[in-house]
Amino acid sequence: MQKAHGEKMTGSRIIIETLIEQGVTDVFGYPGGQVLNIYDELYKAQKRINHILTAHEQGASHAADGYSRATGKVGVVISTSGPGATNLVTGLATAMLDSIPMVAITGNVPTNLIGKDSFQEINITGITLPITKHNYFVTDVKELADVIREAFQIAKSGRPGPVLIDVPKDVQVNECEFIPHSVVEPLKQEIADDEIIDQAVELINNAKRPYIYIGGGAAGRGMADDVKALAEKIDGYVGCTFMGLSALPNSYDRFLGMQGMHGKYASSMANNDADLVIGVGVRFNDRVTGNIKKYCNNAKIIQLDTDLSEINKNVKVDVGVIGSIVSSFKRILERCDKQSHPEWHKTVDEYKAKEQQILEEADRLSKTDMTPKRIFDVINRNKDADAIIATDVGQHQMWTAQYVDFERPRRFASSGGLGTMGYGLGAAIGAYVATGDKTILITGDGSFGMNLNELATAVTYNAPIVIVLLNNGVLGMVRQWQTLLYGKRYSNSVLSNKTDYVKLAEAFGAKGKRVTNIKDFEAAFKEAMSQDKPYVIDTIIDIDEMVLPMIPPGGSIENIVLTQPKEDK
């Protein structure tokens, strides 16, 4: 498509040409005063690049993030200066904490008005300094194309992350020659030293109870087969962090699922009981370790990461393997011995049996038939194997993590590190735009209220998103903590709104149905899955339903709460 070499162009056209050159086919955003020139070029280039107009810049930023999670591509978002730019902040922070590659382009006031508190002027590079991998304030149109290319390279190299480019309006107007370039490749990752690989292999060969534990750094990198192969070879088990969900299919028999604060019982117990933990692209977050002094006291720890600052950051490890995770893992897999640990199987089988028992017990004790387990059984039975699951943040998110059966990588979009309520709908739209695959948003009435305006966007773009709104009339996770840790003083966690979610969905041009029992839920879910427009299932669940197990904050496996506390009357 290359134009003649060195064609003279305006900065705004250079922005669009460079995006197209870097393989961008879809951008999310919202126009405004200081990006009118960019939007004018988007208009002219609409056959070559698709723009999705959201209801709010925050929604656009989450859409770009969801787009990236579903594909591995760099998500792109455009917004105007001032409030347009500050509305991206939560989206950028969300992407930063979960290492999601994104490029955000903001307009700013002309350079002669910078620093004068001009209308809609904000120092967005200053604001986003701690929540971007890098950012740029471009003052010369001649630098613009290379800055954009470099931004893409930074976003996708090593440990990915968001990059912001702030472009004053005069730089968008000024002209210079545009010389086309090829798609920039991620920078080559370091390769771990042989010696370090051998140290890791030695620990593995001496282990009796190995536990491989995968995180966001391993998910979506084509490592599923290697992880399975290592688990088979060393006769171990695999668990994951929240960010590692969907990296392995839940049907894999050595996969124990998520561990940690709301992890599955068997996975958390196996992690605690292991004599060797192999952390693959994980950061040993506090939600995983609980009380750091009691975490894995009996285990040797190997940590594989591409980001050297992660080694020994939260947990002191025995071997830190720095460099390309994929390559390090492959080399470890090749070199370690074939092993057999029947005792370890026996132990884990006991944990699995107990886990099953706990689940059945909880289900039996529940006051309604709309238990999370039954709801997710319905979802698992009726969703496409390939469906993308997005969530907001709270109880529904943890239930999703515990119960949804994922079949393949990049089918999960949820804010892990930042825990952004209001993330889900935008992300679901982004994931749908990226893949065209059936997309299901699991949300709660608290989170949904934060950015439900994007329902308009989903309707406009015919994104048939199935929205399972788990409605308990409260901020469920806050309530759960208040129940367990704050003497049932339910301070401001009861939502007294009178919202009719069915009418709300219809007002936006979507469909809606309210369900109060599991049979109706199944019927509604089936209907929703076959629709060509968004469908909100207002799913009424019990106010006191809890996410269990729970290892209380700062606690350890000894403090694990397995069953709902009895009503004290």
Place this chain on the structure above:
Amino acid sequence: MRTVIAIYVENKYGVLARVAGLFMRKGFNIDSLTVGKTHDPDFSRITITLNGDDYVRTQIVNQLKKLHNVKAVKLLEPATSVERELVLLKVKNTPQNRSEIMAATEIYRAKIIDYTTEAMCVEITGESSKINAFIKVMMPLGIIEICRTGVVALDRGTSILEK
């Protein structure tokens, strides 16, 4: 542990804020910071001193390496590096303290660079320990104002901060 970090950075808009901001958000307190262009005007060198244990020292180096504009980072060890700090001190000039100021200035190899009947300005260069000792001597003599550059440091021998 007192720590001296040398940081080689691209001489670009906002780089100092990026480096200083990293210390702030990781909760590491900077004791002194100096920055200036190198012989290659496209690059600057930042020297930071802080107090930190092994965890802080390792983390800060590894975190700094992640900043896009940072091209090299090194902890400078006292045994293998040289460091200097420059201080300008303004002290009261009275008949009672004049001779003592002159004596201290001489012994510490400092220099009087401004002199009025009311005040003197003294320049002293050296390692931080020497500077601190000199300030302690001058304190009772009536320091009016003080300005320290913070530490600059280089490795001994031919070792350089790699680009």
